[in-house]
Amino acid sequence: MTPVSNEANVLAAAKSLKDILDNENATAAEIEAKTTALTDVVDPAKEARDTQVTAANDDVTAAEAGDNANDQGVKDAIATLQQVVSDANNEATNTDLGHIALTQDIADAMTKLADAISQAQSDRAAAVEQATDAMTADNTTPVSLEDDTASAKATLQAVLDDPTATAADITDAINDFKNAIDDVRDDRQVVDEAAADALTAATNSGYADEQAVQQAMQDLQDVRDQAAADGATSADITAAQTALENALAAAKSTQDQAIADAQAIATNPVTNEPEVVAATQKLADLVAEAADGGDVSIADIVAAGQAITAAVVDAESQRDDANDAAQTAITDAQATNQAEEPGVTAAISQLQDLLTQAANDDPNALTADIIAATAAVK
Incomplete structure (x- = not known):
């Protein structure tokens, strides 16, 4: 009767045969009838078992080759089905079932495998939807373009x-x-x-x-x-x-x-004239402010340099006029009858020295000084 001796109908037929055999008054015909009845249930039970086991093995093969083979629930269901088949073939007690595995237990385990595959497919579809949503711009802002x-x-x-x-x-x-x-x-x-x-x-x-x-x-x-x-x-x-x-x-x-350009502007010989000094100081102030991180524009610096240039041009023009006037005064004085007078010669000498000093950019010889000295010669 192995491996179906524990199927319910086989157990019942076997018990019925045993009861007849245990009855000393049973006839040969009765014993033969019970024996035949047992055979009639065992053969179909074996055939049903073989069919169920074959179907179970086919399901396992398909599941292991399927897309969901790596799902833990599917793996567990495959292992459970394989164990039930093994226990049924060996007429052994299945730990999870708590009894000897039967043909129906194989069918039930197959159903659970199918359910596990269906659940794995459903879970995967839900996970794919979550992944797709995670990759939308709404969920990657503000770094979607990185x-x-x-x-x-x-x-x-x-x-x-x-x-x-x-x-x-x-x-x-x-x-x-x-x-x-x-x-x-x-x-x-x-x-x-x-x-x-x-x-x-x-x-x-x-x-x-x-x-x-x-x-x-x-x-x-x-x-x-x-x-x-x-x-x-x-x-x-x-x-x-x-x-x-x-x-x-x-x-x-x-x-x-x-x-650098502004500081390089030549001011000689009028460096010390008031308007040149003022323009130069303006540039120095701006440079100092810039060095301290002040808000000094390039245009401010350029304008200051232009102001120095303008001041120098103006000062030089005034100096030239003063120099010309001084030379004229000296010439005129030397042509007079008083040219040899000590006072005249001293005034001429002082003016000439002043012109020399002014030409050398002496801070003590300014255009105003030349004008004053020229007046003294006159």
Whole structure:
């Protein structure tokens, strides 16, 4: 009767035969009838068992080759079915069932395997939907355009494209994707904070009024705003920040050159004339203010240099006029009858010395001094 001796109808037929055999008054015909009855139930029971076992093995083979073979629930259901088949074939007690496995237990385990596959398919579909939603712009803003975001999407999509990936595999991939996006957002925050610091530094620099710097500052802020709206990348912010830093460096270089050019303006021999001194001091004040980080524009420096040039031109014109007048006075005085008078010769000598000193940019020999000395000669 193995392996179906524990099937209910076989047990009943076997008991009926045993009861007849135990009855000493039973006839041969009765014993033969019970024996035949037992055979009549055992053979169909074996056939049913063989059919069920074959179907179970087929289900296991199909499940192991199917897309859901890696699902833990399916794996467990396969293992359970295989154990029930083994216990049924060996007429052994199944630990989970608590009794000797029967043909119906095999059928029940097959149903559970089918249910596990169906559940795995349902769970996977739900996980795919969650993954697809996770990759939408709503869930990746403001870093949707970042290369690392695209890479994270590709990694998650590769899992989705694998038909053997389980719901658990997809869930793990979703978590990895979200962690990757969090990292990209953290990187963006670092970049954006650096850009904000650069804007503050530019605003507080001495070059904030320079047009190129102002444009670079506006460009950087625009890119920050675009990135915050998911329309630009961290690399775009960094590039705009670099452009601002370059604009600041260029402004400093231009200002330094403007200062050097202004300081190089020749003032000899009228360096000490009041208007030249005032213009030179104005430049010195601006240079000192710029050195202290003050808001001094390149235009301010250029204007100061132009003012020095204008002051020098004017002072030189006045000096030339004074020199001409002095030479005329000397010539006229030397042509008079009093030319040899001590007072005249002394006045002429003093004026000539003054002209020499003034030509050498002596601070004690100014145009006003020449005019005064010229009047004394007259």
